[in-house]
Amino acid sequence: MMPHLARIEEIVAETASGDVKTFRVQFLDPETSFSHLPGQCAMVSVLGVGEAMISISSSPTRPRPLELAVKQVGRLTARLHEMEPGDVIGVRGPYGNHFPFEDMKGKDLLFIGGGIGLAPLRSLINYVLDNRGDYGKIDIIYGARSPGDLCFKRELYDVWPLAPDTRVLLTVDRGDEEWKGAVALVPHFLEQVHPEPEGKLAITCGPPIMIKFTLESLKKLGFADEQIVTTLELKMQCGIGKCGRCNIGSRYVCLDGPVFTLAQLETMPAEY
Amino acid sequence: MRRLERKDMRAFLDKLASAASLVAPVREDGVVVFRPVSSGEQVVLDYVNPVRSAKELFFPQTEVMFRFLPSPVAGITPVQPDRQTVLFGIRPCDLAALSLLDEVFLGGDYRDACWARRRELTTLVGMACEQPDESSCFCTAFGITPGTADGADIMLYPAGEWLGVEVLTPRGQALLDRVLSDGAVALGEIGPPGAASQAGAGGGAGEAGDRLQQEYLKRPVRLGDRLRVGDLAKELDDRFDDPYWEEASRRCLGCGICTYLCPTCHCFLVTDVPKRDDGVRLRCWDSCQFKDFLLMAGGHNPRPTKKERTRQRFMHKLNYFVHRYGRYLCTGCGRCVQHCPVGLDMATVIADLRGVSEHV
Ligand SMILES: Cc1cc2nc3c(=O)[nH]c(=O)nc-3n(C[C@H](O)[C@H](O)[C@H](O)COP(=O)(O)OP(=O)(O)OC[C@H]3O[C@@H](n4cnc5c(N)ncnc54)[C@H](O)[C@@H]3O)c2cc1C
Ligand code: SF4
Ligand code: SF4
Ligand code: FES
Numbered sequence: 001m002m003p004h005l006a007r008i009e010e011i012v013a014e015t016a017s018g019d020v021k022t023f024r025v026q027f028l029d030p031e032t033s034f035s036h037l038p039g040q041c042a043m044v045s046v047l048g049v050g051e052a053m054i055s056i057s058s059s060p061t062r063p064r065p066l067e068l069a070v071k072q073v074g075r076l077t078a079r080l081h082e083m084e085p086g087d088v089i090g091v092r093g094p095y096g097n098h099f100p101f102e103d104m105k106g107k108d109l110l111f112i113g114g115g116i117g118l119a120p121l122r123s124l125i126n127y128v129l130d131n132r133g134d135y136g137k138i139d140i141i142y143g144a145r146s147p148g149d150l151c152f153k154r155e156l157y158d159v160w161p162l163a164p165d166t167r168v169l170l171t172v173d174r175g176d177e178e179w180k181g182a183v184a185l186v187p188h189f190l191e192q193v194h195p196e197p198e199g200k201l202a203i204t205c206g207p208p209i210m211i212k213f214t215l216e217s218l219k220k221l222g223f224a225d226e227q228i229v230t231t232l233e234l235k236m237q238c239g240i241g242k243c244g245r246c247n248i249g250s251r252y253v254c255l256d257g258p259v260f261t262l263a264q265l266e267t268m269p270a271e272y
Numbered sequence: 273m274r275r276l277e278r279k280d281m282r283a284f285l286d287k288l289a290s291a292a293s294l295v296a297p298v299r300e301d302g303v304v305v306f307r308p309v310s311s312g313e314q315v316v317l318d319y320v321n322p323v324r325s326a327k328e329l330f331f332p333q334t335e336v337m338f339r340f341l342p343s344p345v346a347g348i349t350p351v352q353p354d355r356q357t358v359l360f361g362i363r364p365c366d367l368a369a370l371s372l373l374d375e376v377f378l379g380g381d382y383r384d385a386c387w388a389r390r391r392e393l394t395t396l397v398g399m400a401c402e403q404p405d406e407s408s409c410f411c412t413a414f415g416i417t418p419g420t421a422d423g424a425d426i427m428l429y430p431a432g433e434w435l436g437v438e439v440l441t442p443r444g445q446a447l448l449d450r451v452l453s454d455g456a457v458a459l460g461e462i463g464p465p466g467a468a469s470q471a472g473a474g475g476g477a478g479e480a481g482d483r484l485q486q487e488y489l490k491r492p493v494r495l496g497d498r499l500r501v502g503d504l505a506k507e508l509d510d511r512f513d514d515p516y517w518e519e520a521s522r523r524c525l526g527c528g529i530c531t532y533l534c535p536t537c538h539c540f541l542v543t544d545v546p547k548r549d550d551g552v553r554l555r556c557w558d559s560c561q562f563k564d565f566l567l568m569a570g571g572h573n574p575r576p577t578k579k580e581r582t583r584q585r586f587m588h589k590l591n592y593f594v595h596r597y598g599r600y601l602c603t604g605c606g607r608c609v610q611h612c613p614v615g616l617d618m619a620t621v622i623a624d625l626r627g628v629s630e631h632v
Contacts, residue, residue, distance in 0.1 A: 001337060001384075001542070001555075005346050028346075047340040047348075047553075048546035073569040088346035208572065234574065235566050237542050237558075240382035244539035244560065247588070249512075250595035255380070269512050271584075272574050 001238060003045045003090025004032045009065050010085055016148025019072050020116055021081055022057065024065040025091065034091070036060055037098035038124035039231065039259045043239045044068060045090030046079045053236045053254070056094060057119040059126035066091065069119040069151060095239040097259050099124045099203065099229065107201050108136035112214055114186050114206025115144050118151050120231055120258075121205050126155075129163050138163070139195060143171040143186040143210075147179045169193055187213035190221075197222045203229045215262060225263035232257050232265075232272055248272050273436045273481030274459035276428070281435070285312030287451040288358050292395065295329060296360040297322050306359070315360065320405045321605060325535030326366040327373060329359055330390040333532075336552045337386060340544075350385075351552075357394045358447065365411045365605035367398055367423040369535030375597045376538055395447045398424030400488045404496075408606030410619050412496030416603055419488025429484050436462060436484045496604050499622050505594035508587060508625070520621065521582035523614040528559035530585070530617065533607040539565075560584050586621050 006025040014020040027034065036042075036056050044054045058067035072081045080089070101124065109128065113121045121140075128135050140160060144150045150170065161168045171182040171189040182189050186206065195202075202223055204214050211230055218228050234253045237243040246253040249269045260268075276284060288294050289310055296315040298307045304319040306326060341347040362370075370391075377387035401409070401418035411417065421427035425444030429436035437459055439445050451457060463480040531537040541558040545551055558565065561581050567573045575581050593601035608617040 002348060002350060005348065045553075046343075047346065048342040048544050048551050050544050050553075051542055083343065086344060088343040090348070233568075235568055237540065237555075241380055242376055242382070242384055242538070243541070243555075243558075244537075244588075245541075245558075245566070247584075247592060249587075250592040271580065 001092065001240070003043065003051075003092045004029065004034065005088050006066070006091045008083060008085050008087050008089065011083075014069060014151040014153070015144075016146075018081075020069060020149075020151050021072075022067055022069045022152075023080070023083075023089075024067050025089065026065050027091070028088065034066070034094065035063060036066075036094035036123075038101055038127045039097065039099035039120055040094035041096050041120075041239070041258065042066070042068065042091050042093035043095065043236075044070075044076075044080070045092075046076050046083070047088075047090060049076045049079045051090075051237075052076045053095070053239055055120035055123070055231075055258075057122045059123050059130060061127055061130035069116065069122075071116045093239065095254055096257055097255075099259050101127060104128070104201055105134045106136060108199050109138050110195050110200055110202040111138070111140045111142070112186060112190060112202060112204040112206075112218075113140070113142045114210040114214075115149065116151065117204075117206030117210070118142055119205075121203060122152055122155070124203065125160065129160070129166070132164060136165070136199065138166040139193070140166070140168045141171070141186065141190055141193060142168070143173070143184075143189060145173045147172055147176055185213070186210050187217040190214060190217045195221065197224070197227060201227055201229060205231045208233075218262075225266055226261055228262035229259060230262065230265070231259050234272055273429070273438045273462055273478075273484070275462045276435045276437050276457075276459055278433050278435065280457050281317065282312035283457045284451065285309075285315050285360065287457055288312075288360060288397070288447075291447060291450045292356040292358045294358050294360060306361075317361075319361070320401070320403065320409070321363050321365070321607070322361075323607070323611075324533060325369060325605065325607065326359060326362045327369060327535045327538075329357070329394065330370065330387055331373065331377075331538065331540075331557075334554055334556045335386060336554055337542075339550055339552050341550050342546065353386075353390055353393060355393060357390075358397060359394055360397045361399045362396055362424070363399060363401055363605070364416050364418060364420040364422075365409075365603040366535050367396065368411075368414075368416050368420065368603040369605065370396075371423050372536050372597075372599060372601055372603070373538055375599070379597070395425045395443050396423065397444075397447075398427040400427065400429045401491070402430045404491070404493045405606060405610075406494055408495065408609040408619070409493050409604065410496035410499050410606060410609070411604035412493040413499040413501050413604050413619075413622065414496075414600050414602060417489045418491040418493065419485055429488055431484055434460075436481055438481070438485070493604075495606075495609075495619055498628065499604075499619060499626070501590070501600060501622060501626075504622065504626060505591050505600065508591040511625070512583070512587070516624065517583040517586075518579040520616060520624065521578040524561070524578050524582055524616050525614060526561050526563060526578065526581070527613065528561045530608040530612050531559040531561055532557060533611055534602075535605055535607070536589070536601045536603060560588070582616070586618070589618070590622070590625075 234246040377384035589601040
């Protein structure tokens, strides 16, 4: 449980309010062995405060700097948000399983993200786009409370839509004067977009309430449990199956997750 | 097996204390606990089991993992224990508990350095149970017995005026060699005078030792013998939604005593203690019975009521852990039976779940 020291190189405010920031970090020791897969997480230390589990939002195809998108919700994340380029944090990992990017080959992919939930999806999206030939059509449905709350705007507007056979479909709960796009909750918007389940995998991540209704919408649209992939979030302390914090029945989210198919979730107690 | 005269026990303990730092059962404010001791005088031998288990020697209630200098200087120095220790008087149930925690801390892809280090540094001198507690010990429910020596380096079997001494590992042998080196304490042979010469041929001494061991392995444990768990883990696969959990949980106070005293509970939290210029990162025991154990931002709590928390404690030990590691996460040590203020203990719950009466 010893973190590697890493220096913050650059900080990008993702949202208008600044409550989500991306931290680009480099390990102080360039020899640090740390190679992740899309969907894996890292335990991030602010020395003097503690640790928090954060998804790695950069793609393994672009391994350094490591990118971590963090929403300010409490003690540690607040301290992290006060830090500046040059500050040093701790990082250990990578932990957890990963999105089934091998099984996804040849399939059409439907990404459905909400708010900060786009962070882990972004790792997979960029991985898939860097291996574009291996995958079918890509639809990225993404929503946030307001236009200012959309994360990763540069990629949403200027990068992903330009990739071959790739659509980015945005929605917000509440628009503003300039917003010309959809105004709807993600699950409703998903039903309006009405994707066909054939040959497709849906990968969804976001706040628990969004995931809950998105899963229902996907079922309504005819997606089978095996075609739906999501991630779970539980409180964590160790990230490696020791601290007894993150179990759901006999599974540990930190070891066996955070990525689960809906088919797997159906076999687990609904205690999350 | 060799023979240690009871009258030599104090001298034997003194030698252990001079060979390494010795931790042994002592009586403190009327209760028996494991404590560092400097001489055999301080050690109690008439105990059933220390109130607090042996786990805290390897997984302290509060443990410094490393010292740090905060950003922007930033540095990390691991804190590693380095003292050779002898733990004297550990019972079979606590020995089994250590091997269960080995599964957690050493198993899988991640080896816990703190636990591993303390395990390596510690020689275990086990003590078979002459008199299991009538109303709380139930190790036999899980196939452990008053004589089970698995995991010990040396095992002692009390036999009236003397104790049988069985060496089980090279580490145990090395310790014993040091204790006996200056001749102040000597071990004798078991069995009738003259049997020693036949021992090598599998004669009297060996047989007498085996008999003593067998007697311990078969010693009755009243409560455990009634509660044998059998296929309980499998039965529980379908009992997540059993109304029993709600019913049982009503009397829980959420005090966490059960988890703190339990030799197999291992939940911890990680916290930093900053000082003026540096600080330490600690891990501290935590309890799944506390209501904020899983509380998350926005107030979401996956186990919001006592029902879910009680179910978690017992399902973890009797079902989830079995799925993961193939063993029950309870050794029948009886501490929760003795100390849960409301009687919501493992023996009671097993009896309830299996529909057997716990009381004869
Ligand atoms: C697998 C996984 C991946 C994650 N990925 C990301 C990510 O990419 N980006 C991101 O910003 N966050 C992510 N999180 C959530 C992140 O770990 C928490 O937001 C963080 O631990 C909060 O720490 P804090 O010290 O700032 O808050 P605290 O001060 O610990 O908590 C603030 C408030 O929320 C409660 N709380 C306690 N635990 C948590 C918790 N785990 N999450 C939220 N609130 C909690 C507290 O009781 C308090 O009231 C992820 C979590 C998991 C398990
Ligand atoms: S659950 Fe009770 S009896 Fe079982 S090991 Fe823990 S304290 Fe001992
Ligand atoms: S089961 Fe008993 S010992 Fe454990 S928390 Fe509840 S009241 Fe306390
Ligand atoms: S975070 Fe410690 S067991 Fe999963």
